[in-house]
Amino acid sequence: MCKTSNEFYEMPEEVLEGERVTLAFLEPEDSEEVLYLVDSSRDSLGAWLPWVENFTEIGDAYSAISAYQMQRDMANGGAFGIRRLEDGALVGEVVLQWIDWKNRSASFGYFLGSAFEGEGLATEAMNLALGYIQNLGIHRVEISAAVENKKSCALAKRLGFEQEGIAKDAEFLHGKWQNHAKFAKIMPN
Template identity: 40%
Template structure:
């Protein structure tokens, strides 16, 4: 664990199409607007959109992500489209297990930002950061079996499908199976 940090650094991570920046309270209105404008789209595969009913709900989530970053057990970056610097979505590094040098990754984009390679670029950038800057060894992604777009992002970013998690998450009152992907620090870039 010699490379593992005590706190997730608050630095911009730049890629071909996107810039990643840790979210702060001032980002709450833009993030709420993005969620609100894509609510039905997001609710197809995610359990939480109905819980974000106002800017204060988003501020609360951002506060918890900031605390996690300070404790080095997770963080949430805004995915900003590089050309316009518009907030397009988020990517989260969560459940960091320092003893095992592993973590989970999740991501989503607003509906109007899909299909441009932004999520794939964000996942590649964050994976590189997690392996090379944080010293993690394993990253894991879980995506609903019906969310083919999210599965394709994981595959394009070099993640390997490992298996299925039965009834992993409850979405819209129904349990959904998920496909599990992973990537190791030693896997080809």
């Protein structure tokens, strides 16, 4: 779905449903659940996500969701909440970090609450998100993960992403530099 420069880009706000999870863009009213999810997984998330340390109040969650909502309104990204189908529990997020419409590329980030790891929920959620951006006409998708974050790197590989290289000293976290593995996937037409 290649658009000309005169066309307005839109990001449909549909709910994406899989076998065990749904994805829907987060809204400000989800702030309390997001904060609870981060609080309940602070140690595991904080090991790899620099923003977790300063994400301590309901206002932090509200501001983050509002910023992603603004990004979505500008049609260049947004944050999906991952919810379990069986009970509607918020178990994580898939963040469409940026869309470059001219080059039809995008990048993703993701996380799960520690209580929900190892169940395949992130794989299912990411597959739903990949289907969503494929419908938008995105051609290339990227993921960056700390080399030492074995779970995140394994997820990218499970999803069919190829490692293209290493970005040395890509992030300063917990007093030391982290190298990031750079993964990419070309979407089928």
